[in-house]
Amino acid sequence: xxxxxxxxxTAATVASMGLVVGLAGIAGAATGTNNNxxxxxxxxxxxxxRTHTSVHNNNNVGLNNTNTQSASSGEAESNHNTTGGKATxxxxxxxxxxxxxxxxxxxxxxxxxxxxxGSNTGTNSNxxxxxSNKVLAVTxxxxxxxxxxxxxxSNSNTQSATSGEAESNGNTTGGGATxxxxTNTxxxxxxxxxxx
Numbered sequence: 001x002x003x004x005x006x007x008x009x010t011a012a013t014v015a016s017m018g019l020v021v022g023l024a025g026i027a028g029a030a031t032g033t034n035n036n037x038x039x040x041x042x043x044x045x046x047x048x049x050r051t052h053t054s055v056h057n058n059n060n061v062g063l064n065n066t067n068t069q070s071a072s073s074g075e076a077e078s079n080h081n082t083t084g085g086k087a088t089x090x091x092x093x094x095x096x097x098x099x100x101x102x103x104x105x106x107x108x109x110x111x112x113x114x115x116x117x118g119s120n121t122g123t124n125s126n127x128x129x130x131x132s133n134k135v136l137a138v139t140x141x142x143x144x145x146x147x148x149x150x151x152x153x154s155n156s157n158t159q160s161a162t163s164g165e166a167e168s169n170g171n172t173t174g175g176g177a178t179x180x181x182x183t184n185t186x187x188x189x190x191x192x193x194x195x196x
Contacts, residue, residue, distance in 0.1 A: 045122030069094040080170040089164035091180040
């Protein structure tokens with residue numbers, strides 16, 4: 001009795017942290033043949049292909065913006081004059097703009113059967129009488145994917161704008177007293193795009 005077993009195992013493991021990694025199979029073909037065996041023999045040709053893919057993506061994105069601004073214009077006075085001039089306090093303004101964009105793409109590697117390459121064949125020929133002949137081809141593919149996405153966005157904006165005091169007091173002929181504008185402006189834009 002002649003017994004022949006052919007086993008081909010193709011295994012691959014891939015891991016990534018915020019990166020894209022490709023999976024390449026192992027090329028080649030398996031061929032098995034049982035020929036001219038005796039009577040009552042057990043003839044078996046087995047071809048086993050196993051492909052295992054494990055993908056772990058850990059994407060941690062943190063966006064933190066802290067803006068503190070303060071603006072003040074000076075004090076303007078026109079006091080105790082025979083003819084008072086115009087007292088004007090200037091404008092005080094703050095402006096802040098932020099634009100943040102984050103894009104993360106984790107591409108799943110190919111797990112098609114073609115990645116293992118080649119073809120598997122098995123042949124039992126010219127076997128004896130009352131023999132048992134088997135050809136078995138098994139392809140097993142397992143895929144495990146774990147995506148952990150953590151996004152934290154923090155935006156803190158503190159602004160203070162104060163226009164100065166304008167006075168025109170104690171004048172025979174008083175001029176105008178004008179206090180300027182106080183303005184705050186803040187613009188924030190966040191864009192996060194994650195594709196697994």
